[in-house]
Amino acid sequence: MSVNQNLEKTGSAAYLCEEYLKNNFIDPATCERLGVKRGLRNPNGTGVLAGLTNVCDVVGYDLVDGKPVPAPGKLIYRGIDVANIVEAAYKEDRFVFEEVIWLLLFGSLPNAEDLARFRKILEENRALPDNFAEDMIMKAPSPNIMNKMARSVLALYSYDDAPEDMSLANILAQSIGLIASLPTIMVNAYQIKRRVYDRQSMYLHLPVPGQSTAEHILATYRADQKFTKEEAKLLDLCLVLHADHGGGNNSTFACRVLSSSGTDTYSAIAAAIGSLKGPKHGGANHKVMQMLDYMKQDIRDYYDDEEVSEYLRKLLAKEAGDRSGLIYGMGHAVYTQSDPRAVILRSHAVELAHEKGFDDEFHLLCAVERLGPAIIEEVKGKAACANVDLFSGLIYRMLGISDDLFTPLFAISRIPGWCAHRVEEVVFANRIIRPAYKYLGKEQKYIPLEAR
Structure with missing residues (x-):
């Protein structure tokens, strides 16, 4: 009990x-x-400046006379616009997530030799330690994959010969090991969850040499291990777009807070996973898909803008959906005019949506993106744009990936960013993060137990 x-x-x-x-x-x-400053937000809605970083910049507005003015969104990895990385990936017809991992960790683009060597290192570290899956995953299954991933990351501490070594070389080695093995942990945890909680067959496939991270995930997730290159490239795109989002996003900040205390890599990354699990952060794409299911159930004509608009107003009025008063996939703490990740995902998802028979679902989400801003402005009086979660969940569903893995895939994507920020915090910040809270309690006298 x-x-x-x-x-x-x-x-x-x-x-x-x-x-x-x-x-x-x-x-x-x-x-x-x-x-x-609740939520570490300034009165004008911008984030409180809490540190410096070379890793990533998130641009969503221009500051004019101290006030944020909406601007087209940009996501910049180490000075490179992520849109240019995506353009190169499709132009050259190759997987680029491994290249982005290198870029975030080290600050430069790898040459062909470095990239080949790095991909090999990642491949060699995808397999879990001997008996790890049996002892750490199978014997204590979890209905939520994020909790299992966090526990498994903490457990890897016991398999490390130097878990407390805070040297740059050791932290980088630990980071690469976690980046490589977390996809395997995720798929193993999901397969055990299928067997124990869903009463379905599980498939534990070994990593295949020569695969990209996206290919490795699909090959170990699917029973027949089959997938098309276009499917793997779309998953690779999702991994790239979620790889980092600046030092202030909740999970990265959690990682930096723990890192500032001097704790070990496994504790810091497990904390970031715990943060990302929250529905206000990484769990949002799952909520979008729940909202989409409600819309399909309640809207008669998906192509009637007036009916869709009326339903969105009902969502905001807590009269439809999960009665939260939210239009999931709309609004962001930084982006005001557009989220570049949402724009990129939409443009690359349309073909697969048609191929897989998801035209109606894709159209509905595009309608939310198109109609939502004006309705939110009308009802709540604030600007909002579609965020990455509006389309990422549908892409995962089109790829046949279970809802159980929507947020875990976010964690797989984001761990390179977490590790890059952890290294930066340990090497350069060198001061524990310790904000203040105003005490509001009233003075009271201690009363002996027999007099209470």
Whole structure:
């Protein structure tokens, strides 16, 4: 029996909640009065400047007289616009996620020899340590793959001969090992989850030499190990676009916070995975697909802009969908006019959507992207644009990937960025991150136990 079940059985849960709420309350208006920057956001909506980085820049607005003015979004890896990387990948018909890993970690584009050597290193480190899958994954399956991934990353500490070595060489070696092995951990965790919780057959395929990360994921995920190059390239595109998003996004900041304390690589990356699991962060693409399913169920004519617009208003009014009052896949903390990742994904997903029979779903999401901004402006009075989550979940679904892996795939994509920021934090920042909180509690006297 779990702690929660025991508390419910004994009637203690309600009492404990009542006791907490009786003695605790913080009025959000107090934050405004005291100038507290909730969510580490400035009054104008921009993020509080908390550090410096050479890794990634996220551009979503221009500052004019201290006020953010909407501008077309840009995502820049080490000074290179990600749109140019994607353009080169399709022009040269090759996989580029491994190149992006090198770029983020080291700060330069690898030459052909470096890239070939690096791809080989990643391939050689995809296999898990002996008995790891049996001892760490099979014996303790999880219904949520993100939790299993975080636990497995922490467990890898025990397989490292120098887990606490904070030298640059060792942290880079640990980073490369985690980047290489996390896709294998993800697929293994999913297969065990299928068997234990879904009562379906599981398939544990060994890594195949010579494959890119995207190919490795599809080959180990699918029972027949078959996929087309176009499918793998689209997955590679998703990996590239999610690889980093600046030092201020929640999971990367969590990684940097832990890294600033001097803790080990495995603890810092596990914390980032825990952050990304949240539906306000990495779990958003899953919520988009739930919203899409509601739309397909409730909208009669997917191609009627007026009916779609009315449904979006109902979503905001908490009268439809999951009643959250949100249009998932719309809005971003930085991007105001456009999210370049959403723009790129949409342009490359249309062909597969037609090929796989997802024309209606793709059209509905394009309608959300097209109609949503004006409706959000009308109802909430703020600017919003489509974000990457609007299309990434549909792409995964078109690739036949289970909803269980939407957020884990985000983690596979983002771990190069986490590691690059961790290295930067350890080598250059050298100061523990420690913001302040204003204490609001009232003074009270200690009362002896017999007098309470």
